[in-house]
Amino acid sequence: MLTRRLFLGGLAAACAAGPRKLFAKEEAEFDDNLLVFLSDVHAGAAKTCKCARRKLKEAVAEILKMRPLPRNVLVFGDIAHVYGLGADYDASRPQFKLLEDAGITVTMGMGNHDRRSEFAVRWPDAAKKSLVPGRYVHLVETTSVGFLMLDSLQGTDDRPQNDTGPVPGALSDGQQEFLRDFLAKRTKPVILCAHHAPKELKLCGKPLSLVVVTTPCVAGYIHGHNHRWTRAWMRDKDQKTPERAKHVLCLPSNGLWGDIGYATCRVATGKVEVVPCLKDFWLSRPVAPERRPPEWEDILAEGRASGPCTFRL
Ligand SMILES: [Fe+2]
Numbered sequence: 001m002l003t004r005r006l007f008l009g010g011l012a013a014a015c016a017a018g019p020r021k022l023f024a025k026e027e028a029e030f031d032d033n034l035l036v037f038l039s040d041v042h043a044g045a046a047k048t049c050k051c052a053r054r055k056l057k058e059a060v061a062e063i064l065k066m067r068p069l070p071r072n073v074l075v076f077g078d079i080a081h082v083y084g085l086g087a088d089y090d091a092s093r094p095q096f097k098l099l100e101d102a103g104i105t106v107t108m109g110m111g112n113h114d115r116r117s118e119f120a121v122r123w124p125d126a127a128k129k130s131l132v133p134g135r136y137v138h139l140v141e142t143t144s145v146g147f148l149m150l151d152s153l154q155g156t157d158d159r160p161q162n163d164t165g166p167v168p169g170a171l172s173d174g175q176q177e178f179l180r181d182f183l184a185k186r187t188k189p190v191i192l193c194a195h196h197a198p199k200e201l202k203l204c205g206k207p208l209s210l211v212v213v214t215t216p217c218v219a220g221y222i223h224g225h226n227h228r229w230t231r232a233w234m235r236d237k238d239q240k241t242p243e244r245a246k247h248v249l250c251l252p253s254n255g256l257w258g259d260i261g262y263a264t265c266r267v268a269t270g271k272v273e274v275v276p277c278l279k280d281f282w283l284s285r286p287v288a289p290e291r292r293p294p295e296w297e298d299i300l301a302e303g304r305a306s307g308p309c310t311f312r313l
Contacts (some may be wrong), residue, residue: 029068030103033142033267036063036073037274039195039224040111040253043095044081044088051286052081053091055255055279059262060095062277064102070264072140073104074147076224076251077111077195082164084115084155089122107138110153111195111224112167117157132178139190142267145219145313148182150194151175152201169196169225176203186217189313191272193222198234198248209234213246219272220247220311227258229276231309249274249309257282259303272311278303 043049043056063073075096080088096106108126110116116136120127131137135151151172155165171179180203183190194201198209198221212218213236221234229252235245252259261278280286281299 028103030071031068032071033144034066034068034070035140035142035147035265035267036066036070037076037222037251037263037265038073038254039076039251039262040078040227040256041075041092042078042081042113042253042256043092044085045091046081049081049088049091051282052255055260056092056095058279059254060098063099063104069102069104071105072142072147073099073106074140074149074193075106075108076149076193076222077109077153078113078224078253078256079108079111079119080113080115082113083162084113084118084165085161086118086121089119093122105140107140107149108136109149109193109195109224110136110151112153112155112165112169114153115155115157115159115165116153131182132172132175135172135175137175137178144269145189145191145267145272145311146186147191147193147222148179150179150192150201152194152196169194169200171201171203171208180204183211183215183217188217189219190217191219191222191311195224197223197225197250209248210236212248213244218246219313220249222249222251222274224251224253226250227253227256229259229261229263229278229303229306231306247309247311252276252278257284270313272313273308274311275308276303276306 041056043052099106137151138149140147152169154170159165198212201208203211212221213234230250232248233245234248251263252261254262259278260280260282263274263276265274
């Protein structure tokens with residue numbers, strides 16, 4: 001569904017366009033069924049985060065040039081660099097604000113490198129809109145499917161500033177209760193989203209991957225954390241008829257290591273298609289072309305050839 005609205009273009013963009021365009025309002029078209037997924041942004045304040053900050057800036061600029069504009073941008077956690085410092089959220093907040101100023105709704109998920117209390121200072125509305133008190137859980141609806149962003153961060157806010165917290169993910173008891181009730185009532189398709197893979201998470205004692213496959217309204221699962229564009233079919237061999245297989249998709253990192261890029265998501269009748277927009281591959285940091293090992297081209301070619309990931313509704 002396409003909708004139109006007025007938005008005030010970013011001040012910097014207006015300045016760059018010249019004085020006549022300053023404060024000019026541009027009419028933009030939004031597609032409610034087009035989304036952009038960013039993950040593992042890691043755009044902290046440290047000098048070592050220069051590349052991650054640049055990649056975030058580039059991704060935001062590319063999103064703002066999309067026509068129609070996506071109605072929603074979802075961020076799958078690890079917004080901060082390593083420790084979830086307040087300065088990290090200060091470093092990335094202005095870029096996300098450019099998206100919000102353009103009329104795009106930005107939904108933030110928590111990763112193992114995040115810290116809820118520091119995030120809350122920079123994103124006060126996110127906690128108010130969360131479906132689970134004390135956690136960041138948000139439902140993003142489109143015409144035919146919802147995306148439920150869960151909060152799989154185990155680390156607590158009272159950990160020391162230089163403590164990364166636990167790397168594995170977990171859903172809090174309150175969040176598990178919410179999810180159990182949500183899935184019991186839900187009839188419209190939903191794709192579960194979180195920073196961590198479903199095999200790391202449990203819902204009321206059951207592996208979350210099993211819940212995804214056996215719950216009729218759940219169309220699949222999308223996560224970050226592994227920094228690679230990978231997809232796999234989940235199935236349950238003991239499942240009663242009709243047997244289903246559902247995709248689990250891991251997103252690239254937008255700017256730290258592994259596959260570097262983001263993904264666009266289009267919701268159509270009966271299916272959702274997520275398309276990778278891979279820019280590079282970094283072992284730990286960008287490497288000049290002349291210093292890349294011979295396997296670099298193979299890694300990039302594999303990424304380019306991997307194609308979209310489809311979820312059937
Ligand atoms: Fe990460």
